[in-house]
Amino acid sequence: MATILDIVRGISQVVANSYDGALDEKGEPIKIGLKREEGDAIKDSRIMDGFKVSFSGNQICIHYHSEVKLKDTHDKDFESELEQTIEDIASFIKKEYKKIVGSALTLKKSGELEAIMQNTSRVRSWVQAKCHYDIGGADADPVAAGSEESVNAKFKSFLDQGGWDGESEAKGQPVYQGKGKVKARKDIHSSYKAE
Numbered sequence: 001m002a003t004i005l006d007i008v009r010g011i012s013q014v015v016a017n018s019y020d021g022a023l024d025e026k027g028e029p030i031k032i033g034l035k036r037e038e039g040d041a042i043k044d045s046r047i048m049d050g051f052k053v054s055f056s057g058n059q060i061c062i063h064y065h066s067e068v069k070l071k072d073t074h075d076k077d078f079e080s081e082l083e084q085t086i087e088d089i090a091s092f093i094k095k096e097y098k099k100i101v102g103s104a105l106t107l108k109k110s111g112e113l114e115a116i117m118q119n120t121s122r123v124r125s126w127v128q129a130k131c132h133y134d135i136g137g138a139d140a141d142p143v144a145a146g147s148e149e150s151v152n153a154k155f156k157s158f159l160d161q162g163g164w165d166g167e168s169e170a171k172g173q174p175v176y177q178g179k180g181k182v183k184a185r186k187d188i189h190s191s192y193k194a195e
């Protein structure tokens with residue numbers, strides 16, 4: 001059984017080898033399944049897209065980012081195309097992982113696709129999507145629920161003494177007036193007085 005560290009190192013090497021313009025051993029461009037690979041790099045306008053991965057316990061999260069035109073976002077198959085792109089990235093990672101490490105990588109989809117659209121103009125927009133996958137054969141503990149809040153007793157007693165709670169009137173702060181004189185005010189509405 002591979003350790004999670006070995007799996008992370010293998011996946012990280014796959015991602016490092018998949019930059020835009022990367023070539024395989026035969027000198028051919030690496031095909032991941034991204035939009036930037038379509039068309040001619042010199043004559044056609046390039047679509048900027050890419051991916052990255054992040055790890056959490058025994059899961060990998062594949063993040064995908066792409067420029068899209070606003071009219072394309074209204075297509076009924078837009079979300080399924082995003083899911084297919086992330087699936088293509090996952091299959092690319094598995095294939096390249098086997099080449100680099102020598103053992104198979106199992107990724108099982110966990111949860112739904114999460115996507116957010118933002119726009120730069122009335123024509124151009126970009127999409128950021130992510131999907132979580134469980135890593136099979138990893139000896140890591142799954143991500144558990146958040147921990148309970150634990151506050152040091154001394155700090156808790158300090159907080160319990162009160163202070164500005166947002167509803168009460170703010171107290172004034174000492175203000176240095178120059179030449180060794182410090183003036184303060186009782187609250188923000190009162191005038192300054194020497195201390």
